[in-house]
Amino acid sequence: MKYSFLFLLIILCVSCSKVTPRKPINPKPSTTFYFETMKQNKILNKLEDEKILSLIENDSTNVYLQSSNGFWYTYIHKIEEDLPTPEKGNEVVLEYNITALNDSIIYSKDALGVKNYRVDEEDFISALQKGIKLMKIGETITFVIPSYSAFGITGDNNKIGINQSIKSTVTLINIK
Numbered sequence: 335m336k337y338s339f340l341f342l343l344i345i346l347c348v349s350c351s352k353v354t355p356r357k358p359i360n361p362k363p364s365t366t367f368y369f370e371t372m373k374q375n376k377i378l379n380k381l382e383d384e385k386i387l388s389l390i391e392n393d394s395t396n397v398y399l400q401s402s403n404g405f406w407y408t409y410i411h412k413i414e415e416d417l418p419t420p421e422k423g424n425e426v427v428l429e430y431n432i433t434a435l436n437d438s439i440i441y442s443k444d445a446l447g448v449k450n451y452r453v454d455e456e457d458f459i460s461a462l463q464k465g466i467k468l469m470k471i472g473e474t475i476t477f478v479i480p481s482y483s484a485f486g487i488t489g490d491n492n493k494i495g496i497n498q499s500i501k502s503t504v505t506l507i508n509i510k
Contacts, residue, residue, distance in 0.1 A: 375482075378481075382480045383480060386406060386478050389435055389478065390478065401464065403461065403464045404482065404483045405461040405480065406477070407477045408478075409473065409474070411505075413470045417470040418509065419470055420453045420469065422453050423454070424509050425451070426450070427448060427508040427510070428448070428451065429505045429507060430443060430446060431503055432501070432502050433500065435501060451466070459485070459502070461477055461484060462479075465504065469504070474504065474505040475504055476501060481499050484499065485500075
């Protein structure tokens, strides 16, 4: 009896030491969705950039500059004097509109009204947050903005669609 109990105990210990974990039926790495989403976004971004570059190439009346922040811009009215530009914390007063790439009006400057914006301290269109810091009082610039620097994959839940590139003409009225 003593040996049978010891034998049973040894078998029990040996069998418990070789427990193998259960594996999922369809194993997929947890990052698969993340990498697939990134891959799709890169494709969408490339298509948007190609559309914008085509628009720029077909606009022979304006010279566009590319920002390191992923948007393009052209001066409608440029001030050549050495004047200050907005910095973080400045309150700026501006007028702007938002159009589709084909120039159809999404939001007119009359509908948007005059905007007071505290630079880099308030939520605003990402590209315009950076673009405003290029401007001097009295300048007007048209920004061509891919969706990833505008309203992204959600749009504005109103008139701007999902992954929609936009244009915005901004006039800087004052820096406070």
